[in-house]
Amino acid sequence: MSKPKIVLLGAGYAGMMTTKRLMQKLSIEDAEIVLVNKHNYHYQTTWLHEVAAGTIDPNRARVMISDVINPNRVTIVEDTVEKIMPDQKKVALKNGELDYDYLVVGLGFEKATFGIPGMAEHALSIQSIDKSRYIRDHIEYQFSSYHNAENPKEELLTFIVGGSGFTGIEFVGELAEKIPELCKKYDVDRNKVRIVNIEAAPTILPGFDEDLVKYARRSLEDRGVEFKLGTMIKECKADGVIVGDDKEEIKAATIVWTGGVQANSILGESGFELTKGKVNVDSDLRAPGYEDVFILGDCAWVMNKESGRPYPPTAQIAIQEADVCAANIDALIKGTSLKEFTFDNKGTVASLGGRHAMGTIFEGKKLYGLSAKMMKHVIDDRYLFMLGGAGLVLKKGKFKPF
Incomplete structure (x- = not known):
């Protein structure tokens, strides 16, 4: 029996930290992990305003992915995502196609x-x-x-x-x-x-x-x-x-x-239902109707049950979502119970x-x-x-x- 394949789209806060947590939870025998990003670097989104104003050097705000993600444990694919085909469990890239058993979407935001x-x-x-x-x-x-x-x-x-x-x-x-x-x-x-x-x-x-x-x-x-x-x-x-x-x-x-952001347009073009530009995910961070697709960060609305409103999509939330997402993929692979996301x-x-x-x-x-x-x-x-x-x-x- 072949080992499950986990594909992560986007190396933002959510994508990077989910990858790190999966590396800690799963051995190389447990699963194949693939991280897709259009650049070979991760950048601190919360530092971009400083880059834009010229108060820090652009290189200060970015980190080479291979410096923090072991390429011997994770396959790092530098390519652009063009479409997700969730019913076929495939992702179309500019230069090819990937199939998956579990998908994590952290493609970030666009200007609204x-x-x-x-x-x-x-x-x-x-x-x-x-x-x-x-x-x-x-x-x-x-x-x-x-x-x-x-x-x-x-x-x-x-x-x-x-x-x-x-x-x-x-x-x-x-x-x-x-x-x-x-x-x-x-x-x-x-x-x-x-x-x-x-x-x-x-x-x-x-x-x-x-x-x-x-x-x-x-x-x-x-x-x-x-x-x-x-x-x-x-x-x-x-x-x-x-x-x-x-x-x-x-x-x-x-x-x-x-004045505003929305999820990467690829989500809407791929058939996911959007609410004000983002996907309302379930409490376990999965896309409604899909047991194998997790959506995180700026692409997702995660509801605060107490207020009935979604949490604002901050870096802090994205990092906490990564912990729950990785734990839930681990649970799906090993047949244990899933966690609900609760923001601390x-x-x-x-x-x-x-x-x-x-x-x-x-x-x-x-x-x-x-x-x-x-x-x-x-x-x-x-x-x-x-x-x-x-x-x-x-x-x-x-x-x-x-």
């Missing part, structure tokens, strides 16, 4: 524009290492263009960020730190630069404690960030946005959209750039400023340790003092 005209065509997005690096280079190019132009346009130095959720706020925080450096480099008056954050909701960082939100907003405004809250972007154009019911036009050469909220900390941060840990203890920033680094380094041990922390970590 909610039908805003021009947003898909004209706005940049913090989605990958390459796209984030492009934003970094684009921002610096605007300063260079302004510096070298005889009659520079003001919109060259206007940076619009759509969305005041986690990514949007962390990105404007990094921009607030990077802009003074670029002003000095290109001899530009800081007062000529605008960072405008636009949000349809009446507050930034929905779901955070009111005191923390006030602290975050004050910290960012003190460093020059403008907020337009309760204001919808009606249209995105090549040279700016139209906002609000009065159709105000804000000219800008740089527009970054962080260890807190959430948002970086606001430089030494600025805020958030909660454990039972709601609030942290502000440097202590919050240090905790953010501890959280980042903990993941690196889980992924690659002390060596990876020493190589990529944020343990160094300020």
Whole structure:
């Protein structure tokens, strides 16, 4: 009897940690494990806003898969997933096809524009290492263009960020730190630069404690960030946005959209039922109707039974989902009971750039400023340790003092 074949799609937080856990639970005789990813590296999605702002080097945010996943235990396939055929238990890749006994889908997110005209065509997005690096280079190019132009346009130095959720706020925080450096480099008056954050909701960082939100907003405004809250972007154009019911036009050469994400479109194209762009998975993280397909991370909605609402898809949840997913695949192979996913909220900390941060840990203890920033680094380094041990922390970590 041939051993079962486990195929994992995507080397994000969920895919990498599920692979690590499967390696720990299953021997090479128990199962064949295949990890498919379109790049030969894994990247820290939660660091992409820093890459986009230019406050860390892109290489700092990525890890070669073969450095942390033993290629003698796991077959690493560098290819692009084109379609999943769950009824045939097959996956179509750009350069071939894979069959499977168990499938783990962690293909990440795509930009959700909610039908805003021009947003898909004209706005940049913090989605990958390459796209984030492009934003970094684009921002610096605007300063260079302004510096070298005889009659520079003001919109060259206007940076619009759509969305005041986690990514949007962390990105404007990094921009607030990077802009003074670029002003000095290109001899530009800081007062000529605008960072405008636009949000349809009446507050930034929905779901955070009111005191923390006030602290975050004050910290960012003190460093020059403008907020337009309760204001919808009606249209995105090549040279700016139209906002609000009065159709105000804000000219800008740089527009970054962080206002929403949805599951990789491959899921919908492969016949999985979507709710608001994602799959509502069962409590054991399997896709409804399929006993052999697990869907994790940004591709999935996992319901909180107490609130009746899905958990927000964070890196913390993806890592915990990986533990349950690996345990359940192990259980299916060995004929034991499956686990239900229960989220253990260890807190959430948002970086606001430089030494600025805020958030909660454990039972709601609030942290502000440097202590919050240090905790953010501890959280980042903990993941690196889980992924690659002390060596990876020493190589990529944020343990160094300020």
